[in-house]
Amino acid sequence: MRPVVRRALVRHAVLTAVVAAVLSAITVGGLWLFANGEAHRTARDVAGRVATAVGVALSAHHYDPVHPTSRDEILRGLAPFVDSGMLARVKIWRVVGDQVQVVVSDEPRIEGERRRFDADLARRLDAGEIVVLRVPDDPEHRYERAEDRALLEAFVGFRDAWGVPMRLEVYVPVDTAATVRSAMAHLLPLVIGSLLVLAAATVPITLSLARRVERDQRERQAVLHYGLAASERERRELAQVLHDGVVQDLADTGLLLDALLLDETDGGRRELLGRAHGLVERDVGLLRGLLTELAPGGLGIPDIRTSLQELAAEHERGAAGTPLETTVDVADEPDAQVVALLHRIGRELLRNAVRHGAPGVVRVAVDTPGPGRVRMTVTDDGRGFDPTAPPGDGHVGLRLVALAVEERGGTLDVRSAPGDGTVVEVTLPARLPELLPSPLGSPER
Known part of the structure; x- marks a missing residue:
């Protein structure tokens, strides 16, 4: 295999590997964004179903304070969702001035805990929106973090029997990583396989371009070699013409002029002058021919x-x-x-x-x-x-x-x-x- 072709194939393979890596990274990133969005949609859908199922019952109670009978009834209504694994935990918050307080939960140890009232969250809930958030890593969520599984928290707003604003918070289990792995198992082989097929199909184009580049390089090298050789040949030919023609004739003309000075007869001088004139005329013609070749049209x-x-x-x-x-x-x-x-x-x-x-x-x-x-x-x-x-x-x-x-x-x-x-x-x-x-x-x- 010629070096140019081999280098072209190596570049083709490296480029294919780089494109495959970049395409894989983009695909994984896209799948992760899709899976994360799908997890939020799932949590919102689950929270909506739970609110539809128990919303009326929750609004029939008052929560200041919560009567034990009401608490048990509320938890029994939510228990099927928790027991089936649809929910990991539930909390009911009551708005108390500038704070909110957990009044009911399937984890009794957090009942009574408070946190600051979130005006933006209240505005969205009062507008009928179901708000889905990632579970933060803070002391309030210590028990949810102990579950050792990915959870999303979804809030649904309602009012109790006395018209006090309340929040139903449910924790929905999600597995974004498993969704990404499952999608990758089906999508990545298709993407990489398609890229490899495309790379294999373009190998003939790469080889054709490499051979064309190699041919152009050879032609340029040949042109350069030809030009240098032609220039050297022209110089040798010019030197040969000058040496064998003009220089020799001028030397002969000098000898004739020396003989002319020594010749005392008119006839001999005329003959020598004629011979000298002929040599000079021939050299002038020869130089004019060289000038024409070197600069077409002479000096005009x-x-x-x-x-x-x-x-x-x-x-x-x-x-x-x-x-x-x-x-x-x-x-x-x-x-x-x-x-x-x-x-x-x-x-x-x-x-x-x-x-x-x-x-x-x-x-x-x-x-x-x-x-x-x-x-x-x-x-x-x-x-x-x-x-x-x-x-x-x-x-x-x-x-x-x-x-x-x-x-x-x-x-x-x-x-x-x-x-x-x-x-x-x-x-x-x-x-x-x-x-x-x-x-x-x-x-x-």
Whole structure:
């Protein structure tokens, strides 16, 4: 397994594990909130049922003080709810001024205890609301805490036979943790299983993206290697031309001038001067050719027709035997920067066509496909290739062109098939802002 693919699979697995952990935590938290809300709803429902069953009987008594017969009758009415486990404990509170007092309870040791009157609770109870609260951890609830089970306290308001405000407090057993565990046992496997199925289904997408990234990295490395190698090759070729051509000719010219100074005959001087003139003229032509390759259009601002003529001249010098046909039909002259970029793109496409396609003829056409656009089309009748196949070693010329065109806001269209030749269309804006360095070289020197 290749390193990029292996790293992608590891990241996929780690991401799946992280998402599973986060999703599990969210699910458990949601279940806990749901179970807690359900416990409060259950306590409210139980308190409502108890109040409906014994409310009339409770309102028939007075509680200041509570007669023993009334106390026994009240507890007998509440006993079925306690004995069945629906309630863990019951208390009846009487409002006494700014305090409330326990007047009846199934736990006789807390009868008579008082606490401060809660105005907000009284307001809610007087409005007919059943108020459910968690059992606090305080001395008042020491016996409820001793039950060693989760309880919720629910308050229901009523009035006794004398019209005094009263509160029925019932303690309802709940098991939120068991509810959460039960729901988790059914829901978590479904959630985690669905996530794992989704993760498995997206593995091919992850592998495809990893391979695409790896291919792009290889292409960029190849482009960089190609650019460095091309730059080094151009420097060597330039040094070779200067050493074997210009430098040698200038040395010969110096020797001829020395001989001219020593020659005393007019005929000999004319011959030497002619030879020196020929060497200098040849070197000037050679330097002009190098200048054209290094900066299309020389030191001036070329137009598209001149640039195409120079491109044809370069092609004739470097690819003798492969005819080149050029046509220009533009409505507006593009910017000099665009002309220079098209020159380099055309040079690269011509080299590719001759080097890899072995064509019988190559055609380069420049036209205007629309307002503010210019198009260069390079067509050859060579062996062609499959544009969808990954480029082989040393076949990154089109990638270079694509990068240069993309950076300039243009488009590249390649149409080819094995044995059917190749057509490459490059479309660029006719006017460009300040250009960044191009993979094919800077447009300006």
